[in-house]
Amino acid sequence: MEKIFGVVILYHPDFQIKDNIASYLPFIEKLLVIDNSEPAAKISFDFPEDKVIIIADGENKGIAARLNQAASYAVAEGATWLLTMDQDSFFDEDNINRYRQCFDAYEGKDKVAMFGVEYEQRPQAIHCEYFETDMLITSGSLVNLGLLKKLGGFDEALFIDEVDSEYCFRANSKGFKTVKLSNVYLHHSLGIAGAYRSLKNFKKSVRTLHAPIRIYYMVRNSLYVAEKYKHNLPASFPLRRKTVLNRIKNNLLYGKEKTKLLRYIWLAYRHYKSGKMGKLML
DSSP, rough: OOOOEEEEEEEOOTHHHHHHHHHHHGGGGEEEEOOOOOOOOOOOOSSOOEEEEEOOOSSOOOHHHHHHHHHHHHHTTTOOOOEEEEEBHHHHHHHHHHHHHHHHHOGGGEEEEEOOOOOOOOSSSSSOOOOOSSSSSSTTTEEEEEHHHHHHHHHSSOOSSSSHHHHHHOOOOOEEEEEEEEEEBBBBSSEEEEEEOOOOOOOOEEEEEEEEEHHHHHHHHHHHHHHHHHHTGGGHHHHHHHHHHHHHHHHHOOOOOOOHHHHHHHHHOOOOOOOSSOOOOO
16 A cells, blocks of 8 residues: 655635545545745645644745655655645545545556546546646645655756646656546646737637746746756647747736736746746745
8 A cells, every 4th residue: 555645735725725635635635735935825724743744934936845855754764655735626525535546546656657647627537537647736646755865856956837737748858658537537726817908800719828037937937947958858849839939928918017018028038048046036
């Protein structure tokens, strides 16, 4: 039986975080709640102290560093897998039970660096469906801690954004699988969604917007990841480039901070070209 720990990384969370954690806490043996808020968030939990460990040092160390911190703790405690969650993500009961059932049933887990789940549309199938892919998100994923150590951990140069993609590409380039359980659904938020009227046909549709600093990390880190892997895994990158360009377009057309956004995009390109990675320091 696999020993599964979990980690959820917070950044100025609201009180919904308690219900979100409760949705997957029975799935794991122990959960690390790591707060990246500056200053630390003031949220109390009524979960058992031997089940939930809170780390709140008042520093924002990014996603990659906190994932590596959680992985090191989990390995020291004898865990073999790590469930990685975002603060705004949760499972309903049927899906978390199906996740564990399909995870346990999978043969050859020692060759899988990461399992992930569906989050964009609800799957129709209830039986286990496994799909090899290089596009898994951090939230809702199960990371093989034995392979994580072999692969060198998550890339802390990225800070946030593309952390999951870079790890998937690195694992695949080393001959390990990244597998989506496409019959398991995770409730997950990708950004601030709203209805905006198209400038082309004047019809309203839902579009997701991001703060300029998030676009900075998306642009800089996508260039960094493409430079590392596009020659080994060329099929993945045209779609990834289109996705980033669409996010830029939506924010330029419908966002309120266009001048700031353009400045951050230019800054992202400059920093990528000069090799300036990690946390943005202005």
